[in-house]
Amino acid sequence: MADEEGRSARKRRVIMEAATTVFLRHGYVGTSMDEIAALAGVSKQTVYKHFADKERLFTDIILGTIDQVAEPFHDQVLGLEETEDLEKHLTALARRLVAIVMQPQVLQLRRLVTGEAGRFPELGRTYYERGPGRTVDTLAAHFQRLAERGLLRVEDPALAASHFNWLVVSIPLNKVVLTGDDDAFTAADLERYADAGVRVFLAAYGRS
Amino acid sequence: MADEEGRSARKRRVIMEAATTVFLRHGYVGTSMDEIAALAGVSKQTVYKHFADKERLFTDIILGTIDQVAEPFHDQVLGLEETEDLEKHLTALARRLVAIVMQPQVLQLRRLVTGEAGRFPELGRTYYERGPGRTVDTLAAHFQRLAERGLLRVEDPALAASHFNWLVVSIPLNKVVLTGDDDAFTAADLERYADAGVRVFLAAYGRS
Numbered sequence: 568m569a570d571e572e573g574r575s576a577r578k579r580r581v582i583m584e585a586a587t588t589v590f591l592r593h594g595y596v597g598t599s600m601d602e603i604a605a606l607a608g609v610s611k612q613t614v615y616k617h618f619a620d621k622e623r624l625f626t627d628i629i630l631g632t633i634d635q636v637a638e639p640f641h642d643q644v645l646g647l648e649e650t651e652d653l654e655k656h657l658t659a660l661a662r663r664l665v666a667i668v669m670q671p672q673v674l675q676l677r678r679l680v681t682g683e684a685g686r687f688p689e690l691g692r693t694y695y696e697r698g699p700g701r702t703v704d705t706l707a708a709h710f711q712r713l714a715e716r717g718l719l720r721v722e723d724p725a726l727a728a729s730h731f732n733w734l735v736v737s738i739p740l741n742k743v744v745l746t747g748d749d750d751a752f753t754a755a756d757l758e759r760y761a762d763a764g765v766r767v768f769l770a771a772y773g774r775s
Numbered sequence: 776m777a778d779e780e781g782r783s784a785r786k787r788r789v790i791m792e793a794a795t796t797v798f799l800r801h802g803y804v805g806t807s808m809d810e811i812a813a814l815a816g817v818s819k820q821t822v823y824k825h826f827a828d829k830e831r832l833f834t835d836i837i838l839g840t841i842d843q844v845a846e847p848f849h850d851q852v853l854g855l856e857e858t859e860d861l862e863k864h865l866t867a868l869a870r871r872l873v874a875i876v877m878q879p880q881v882l883q884l885r886r887l888v889t890g891e892a893g894r895f896p897e898l899g900r901t902y903y904e905r906g907p908g909r910t911v912d913t914l915a916a917h918f919q920r921l922a923e924r925g926l927l928r929v930e931d932p933a934l935a936a937s938h939f940n941w942l943v944v945s946i947p948l949n950k951v952v953l954t955g956d957d958d959a960f961t962a963a964d965l966e967r968y969a970d971a972g973v974r975v976f977l978a979a980y981g982r983s
Binding site for chain 2: 591594596597675677678679680681682683684685686687688691692694695699726729730733734737738741742744745746747748763764766767768770771772
């Protein structure tokens with residue numbers, strides 16, 4: 568029975584990996600469940616046993632990828648409100664955030680979702696909520712507590728969290744999603760953008 | 776002769792309008808020159824007389840749209856370095872900028888280019904250079920002169936200009952390109968984001 572469950576989970580993972588490859592290669596509209604089944608080496612019925620339809624499969628891939636890559640960020644944000652060195656903690660968090668967002672697989676999914684947003688807004692909403700939306704919500708809650716401790720001057724925690732997020736990631740992210748040049752920035756470049764974003768953020772929201 | 780030129784310019788415009796419609800409906804890959812010719816009511820030879828190939832036609836549409844919508848921004852930025860009220864001038868500029876970037880046609884082209892960036896990076900580079908790239912270059916030159924006048928504290932004008940640009944547009948732009956919901960923000964919402972972006976920018980880069 569446990570063996571049966573293990574085999575089913577493995578098959579699910581193989582299907583998701585094959586589907587990611589096919590989606591990124593042909594786009595959402597150009598992808599068929601037949602092709603995914605063929606690449607995964609399973610029958611089409613098996614694909615449908617795990618995923619009700621193409622949209623569900625695609626949504627599960629987005630959620631799986633985002634949740635997996637975002638885990639280290641959400642780990643690192645824990646304890647932010649008890650920090651004894653806010654700038655240091657925020658800088659580490661900012662560096663982690665930009666490194667996550669700039670991973671090729673994340674960028675590729677982002678492009679794919681963006682390209683289909685006009686036709687399939689539900690996919691985009693899911694990506695937004697689980698990606699930047701969740702990041703901003705998490706940061707806002709921590710910034711609120713930092714403000715209560717007198718370490719930040721924040722009237723609107725959600726706005727401050729959005730400013731933090733986009734100050735850190737916007738410059739490289741918005742360039743690379745358009746140009747397709749995923750290697751345009753080195754890890755050191757990304758750290759410099761993260762550090763500069765934190766400096767601007769603290770100038771506006773830090774204790775004066 | 777003048778009449779002949781006028782007719783040619785009109786035909787060119789009709790082809791570009793038809794092409795924009797077809798590209799936005801079917802994506803770059805899904806669009807054929809045949810379909811564009813049919814919608815424009817001209818022969819395929821006429822399309823090829825004006826545009827060497829599909830990529831050239833698409834590039835011309837991007838350049839035409841961006842240059843046209845960006846004109847009011849570049850008009851407004853003139854004289855920024857002689858301003859007597861920097862916050863007021865920057866706020867007006869920020870409001871103009873976010874209004875331009877959030878126009879549905881600009882958003883739709885941005886999604887289209889983003890979705891194709893993996894396969895056609897040249898299109899994305901063109902969009903980037905003529906859009907955000909040009910905005911940042913223009914701002915950087917003005918910020919440099921404002922720093923020389925002692926009105927801004929700026930070590931790296933390009934970085935400061937990028938921070939200004941993304942502080943102003945990132946929150947609504949990055950949400951809407953993903954969710955496809957072009958009407959998510961009212962004009963008043965956009966102005967509030969512009970104003971808040973300017974406040975953060977001046978906290979970091981304004982005269983202390």
